[in-house]
Amino acid sequence: MTQTIENNRVRTKTIQVSEIFGPTIQGEGALIGKPTVFVRTGGCDYRCAWCDSLYAVLPEHKAEWASMDTRQVFAEIQRLSNNTPILVTLSGGNPAIQPLEELIDLGHQHGYTFAIETQGSVAQPWFSSLDYLTLSPKPPSSKQVTRWERLDRSILYATTNKYDREIQICLKIVIFNEEDYAYARSVAERYPALPMYLQAGNHTPPQQAQEIDISGILDRMDWLIQRTIADRWYEATVLPQLHTLLWGNKRGV
Ligand SMILES: C[S@@+](CC[C@H](N)C(=O)[O-])C[C@H]1O[C@@H](n2cnc3c(N)ncnc32)[C@H](O)[C@@H]1O
Ligand SMILES: Nc1nc2[nH]cc(C(=O)O)c2c(=O)[nH]1
Numbered sequence: 234m235t236q237t238i239e240n241n242r243v244r245t246k247t248i249q250v251s252e253i254f255g256p257t258i259q260g261e262g263a264l265i266g267k268p269t270v271f272v273r274t275g276g277c278d279y280r281c282a283w284c285d286s287l288y289a290v291l292p293e294h295k296a297e298w299a300s301m302d303t304r305q306v307f308a309e310i311q312r313l314s315n316n317t318p319i320l321v322t323l324s325g326g327n328p329a330i331q332p333l334e335e336l337i338d339l340g341h342q343h344g345y346t347f348a349i350e351t352q353g354s355v356a357q358p359w360f361s362s363l364d365y366l367t368l369s370p371k372p373p374s375s376k377q378v379t380r381w382e383r384l385d386r387s388i389l390y391a392t393t394n395k396y397d398r399e400i401q402i403c404l405k406i407v408i409f410n411e412e413d414y415a416y417a418r419s420v421a422e423r424y425p426a427l428p429m430y431l432q433a434g435n436h437t438p439p440q441q442a443q444e445i446d447i448s449g450i451l452d453r454m455d456w457l458i459q460r461t462i463a464d465r466w467y468e469a470t471v472l473p474q475l476h477t478l479l480w481g482n483k484r485g486v
């Protein structure tokens with residue numbers, strides 16, 4: 234591990250990185266359409282039945298991940314963005330299991346802003362240094378169990394603001410069926426102040442690359458809109474994964 238001194242601080246944290254790519258657009262949720270660079274970390278404490286990023290989750294892909302220190306990750310972000318400050322989206326895997334606080338600090342010093350995508354299963358005090366936190370607890374179709382106290386703590390940490398920085402928090406739930414929809418409603422009841430994004434699920438197995446089931450996604454999207462409107466759930470925002478519609482399950486977009 235290399236040690237580099239900058240602004241009198243040692244930047245030695247080692248981050249497991251699956252891929253760094255962009256600029257592209259954020260294809261999901263509250264920041265849909267925003268230009269961003271993605272840092273996809275390697276490793277996850279969940280195994281969602283329909284995960285579209287298993288190459289950043291399963292240990293058998295570990296050999297494809299790079300151990301990078303904070304400065305190396307930031308140098309790649311600067312290279313991709315031509316040194317022009319941009320929104321950086323931290324995803325994974327679960328980025329909350331990586332030591333990302335240094336990277337966020339370093340990026341902020343250079344004018345970059347930071348969003349994270351995480352399932353809310355690991356709460357980190359450094360969530361408070363983010364600009365955007367998307368919490369994506371997993372519905373029954375994922376076959377994962379929600380630890381509600383951890384989700385509560387994620388929100389608590391994010392809003393315990395030691396940096397005097399405004400953080401925007403939202404919820405994003407992937408929905409495949411009626412049970413998932415009911416789960417989303419219960420999450421919204423628990424956190425009524427947080428904006429809720431309902432995301433139509435993509436059933437296509439990742440290994441099928443481009444050949445995604447677009448009509449299946451659009452059918453679920455149509456059903457989800459009808460379902461939400463019939464319920465008069467007017468606070469919710471219903472969206473597809475725009476990048477999936479545009480580029481399928483291709484990596485690095
Ligand atoms: C790959 S995950 C990585 C970040 C973090 N582990 C999480 O789940 O929030 C990024 C986003 O993609 C969503 N996602 C994963 N597989 C999906 C699928 N098959 N269809 C729709 N959304 C999916 C997740 O729910 C999450 O909101
Ligand atoms: N364009 C684009 N938007 C995204 N939004 C969330 C993504 C993710 O995999 O976390 C993602 C992704 O991989 N690509």
Ligand code: SF4
Pocket residue numbers: 277278279280281284285286287290325326327352
């Ligand atoms: S939590 Fe996110 S990265 Fe982990 S398995 Fe589920 S969708 Fe994939």
Ligand SMILES: [Mg+2]
Pocket residue numbers: 285286
């Ligand atoms: Mg994705």
